[in-house]
Amino acid sequence: MASRVIPVDPFDLVIFGGTGDLATRKILPGLYRRFQAGQMPEGARIIGAARSELTDEAYRELVRAAVAEHVDADRQDGAELAGFLDRVSYTRIDARGGDGWDTLAAKMRPDTIHAFYFSVGPGLFGDLAERLNTHGIAGPDCRIVVEKPFGHDLASARALNETLARHFVEHQIYRIDHYLGKETVQNLMAVRFGNMLFEPLWNAQYVDHIQITVAETVGVGGRGDYYDKSGAMRDMVQNHMMQLLCLIAMEPPYTFDPDAVRDEKLKVIRALDPVDPDDIVRGQYRAMNGTPGYLEDAEAPDSPTESFIALKLHLSNWRWKGTPFYLRTGKRLRARTSEIAVTFKDPPHSIFGEQPGQRSNVLVIRLQPNEGIKLKVTIKEPGPGGMRLIEVPLDMSFAEALGEGVRDISDAYERLIMDVIRGNQTLFMRGDEVEAAWAWADPIIAAWEARGDRPEPYDPGGSGPEDALMLMHKDARRWREVRP
DSSP: OOOOOOOOOOEEEEEETTTSHHIIIIIHHHHHHHHHTTOSOTTOEEEEEESSOOOHHHHHHHHHHHHHHHSOGGGOOHHHHHHHHTTEEEEEOOTTSSTTHHHHHHHOOTTSEEEEEEOSOGGGHHHHHHHHHHTTOOOTTOEEEEESOOOSSHHHHHHHHHHHHTTOOGGGEEEEOGGGGSHHHHHHHHHHHSOTTTGGGOSTTTEEEEEEEEEOSOOOTTOHHHHTTTHHIIIIIIIIIHHHHHHHHOOOOSSSOHHHHHHHHHHHHHHBOOOOGGGEEEEEEOOBTTBOOHHHHTTOTTOOOOSEEEEEEOBOSTTTTTOOEEEEEESSBSSOEEEEEEEEOOOSSOTTOSOTTOOOOEEEEEEESSOEEEEEEEEEOSSSSSOOEEEEEEEEEHHHHHGGGGGGSOOHHHHHHHHHHHTOOTTSBOHHHHHHHHHHHHHHHHHHHHHTOOOEEEOTTBSSOHHHHHHHHTTTOOOOOOOO
16 A cells, blocks of 8 residues: 655755754655655755855765665665755855855745755754845745754743744744654544544543653763753653643644644643642663663763653643543663553443453554554453453554555655645644743743752663652552563
8 A cells, every 4th residue: 555645846945954963864864755755846956054165066975875874775776866866955054144145045946935944953043044034035935944942941932932933924934843743643633533433432531541651762872961951851741742642632623724733732731730749750760780871871960850751640621621641751761662542441330240351441552663553452252161351452553554555654754844845834833832831841840940859760771760650550550561
């Protein structure tokens, strides 16, 4: 089953920071895969822009190396790569000065979609936005793409939004969160709103609780300087996990329209209750058996920054009042996995009495690895001997269900960049969403800083701090085991 590829209109895409890590790891390889899929029209052009002195040919060699390293070998084709590189050029740009801007302006074609990817630190967003306007490069229909972090707190997020708003209107700004580009994340909406089977049960009357887990096996090595200023709360919960929570908990939008979807997500964030300190567990992985701990990886002795956090959240709205949401994320855990588990309530009365095989129904939406959806149900164990109940999964992994077609499922960055070209903001965060998320997160962070709380040490390769287990146990519930 091959996926349907919908071509986009001709475009000029400028990648500021076009020689950087994100561009070479994700953006450029992703664009090559979209070219292979037939989604990039003849009139599409990609312009790398950075401080380095490079010719067009030297930049094409950099792109060639990026594709060789980050695209599966069996997907690389010499003729296709040559065709892709024909669309690539380079312009040297001084983000804080005047060099290169007139050259870039001369390259931009009229009557073509113009998109500008800010693959740089937030400190340069304002400089780039200002120069795109003062040099007459940014027209009223152009789009800019900005990467997280969208601020460090509410004040900085507001300042960033105000900076961008001086030069662009909201419908031109695409705040990219690659989690929203994952196939299974988008399937949350398809599962909920495309199947009558689930939506009538998607509320506090039938759902016991919901778990959202994003577990990583890696530490913070290489990102220590950034990570120690953010921690798991700012790096993961306030943005990625907040977006997953919104998609799980939101009301049905009146249509699958960008602002209709984002209006409903915003209502979820604003319905979040303040979090009791007893419902927060912070952890920090320690050194063990020769494996460095967080303090060594981050090169931050005596740091109070968390590499793990678990929270119990409540929503004060009609649909979810009384149903807890448990979120956890951390570094150096047993396995790399991201999943959402919706646990339904038990039947009000069991005609089978107490049986060990009878379990609550659980809908598991797995984001990575092995993307797919699994529903756990209770059936009779085959064979004679009476009514013995067992739990079995109704399993749909994308690899099995779609066969070869799963190879055509685009990477999150590929999908999101193509959405930018189409002008579709559904999977991008709006400015008021970002500010609402910080308005909820800031008091939580300020409270533990004021108390002087320190994260609980935990062993690498496990499930996190012991207190995180107790967060569930005190409610007579258990975390789903983190498995590869």
